[in-house]
Amino acid sequence: MLKSKLKSEYKIFRDEVTWVEYALWWVARIMLICALVKATKGGWAASVLLQLRVEVAIMFMLPVLHLLPRKIFIARLSYRVQDIVLLLLLITAYYGQYRGFYSTVEWFDVYLHVSGMFLCVFVGYALTMALKHDNLPLAPVVAAMCGFGFSFFLAVSWEIFEFTCDSFWAGSNSQNWMCIDSAHLIALLPPMDPRRYALLDTMSDLIAGAIGSVFGGIVLFPYVYLMNKRKAKKLALAKPEAQSTDKSEEKSISTQEHS
């Protein structure tokens, strides 16, 4: 049974993913594992090491979830989602945390939220397709709404997660309520009560995420439209071939009967 499950998953994997993508997955995994090993050897802070360990575990989560029975929707999630997950982990964990881009590249967090939510629209679309029990295509406008909406859910969930971490771990600053490196952002805005500074990072993340989600929704629409068109063409090509093989089989049967 395990053998037949692995075979069927391999078939689905070959349908959805190219070998180039698969190779890139391993490049990303090796980069992050090396970063974790170096950070551990370098005696980095326990909280950062914990985050890196969790991120390495997430990199391998999806393929493991695919081993669940297909009636559980997570096992039906497209293998393509792994591309997006690894890209996001590389940007946040490797470049953001390990290479220190959060502190050295101005507005890195904002770029991350815009691009992250853009990609999350596609993750939302993949989740919607997995939650559906059939393989029928989704209308492009409905797909865009589902992806767009899911990406807002992910943005809010992320802020709630950060707030919870800051609430339970003393000294945690996930929501940047301490306003470290926020001088440029504060200078951009009209003068405000200093009591509002804690809101700045969260609200700028939500605004940046909203922009990314809107762009993602706009791009997802033509993407789904073209994908549906391509699938319909494939099906149309497959139908006449099936009909012609049926007809040729009928002919050969009838000629055999005559002879």
Added chain:
Amino acid sequence: MAIKRKLKSEYRQFRKDATWFEFGFWCVGWILMVYGLINAIKTNRDPNLTMILEADTVAAFMIPVFHLLLPRKIFLARISYRAITWIIVLVLGAGFIGKFLDIYKIVASYDSYLHVFGCFVLVFAGYEVAKAIKNGDEPLAPVIAAICGFGLSFFAAVSWEIFEFTCDQFFNGNTQNWAFAPSQHFMQMWPMDIRRYALLDTMTDLMCGTLGSFVGGTVLFIHLCRKNRKAKKIRANNEASDNSKAETAE
């Protein structure tokens, strides 16, 4: 002539989408909002309150206006009349009861209850918007409808927080309740750095909204599954009776 035809077709659509009981509720909601606005202006209440009541009153009348003024090829004119019920519930809860009657100050945590209930209602409003944008007779599958409603409710929740942040930024307001200082009792239960107080209201609003959206999405999914099952039964019964009629005719 065109206006007469438009009014006739809109009346037919309204009779399909809503009941007279709902229409009665809308009228009560409209009267209350207009009364609240006129009263706030006459009694010289806080200009912020008047501004909020103006916006809420406009929102309460928006959908009928879209239906009458816009052609049906624009999705706003295709939003079901049912959505007026949801909008009036939200506007009454926040604007009239919350702000005009000052229940926000009288009932502790009213804001949190409103966010849970509001996002629950927004799932259904989001579903109506999704149906209008889709523009087809084929119904949405229950899971897709629930995802659309759920997602659009989060979009509304985030948009609301962004709107409040912008108002506070440019009009020196306190809509995000950033000036809130928690009680001693709260601080004993959840000790936190004083600099984080400004986040409390916004984050509790988002958490309450998330809860409301989850419950709303689940309820919408169950409701649509039941509706589809009923419709299938009716269709199967009709087909069976048509077949038996055809057989007896033969």
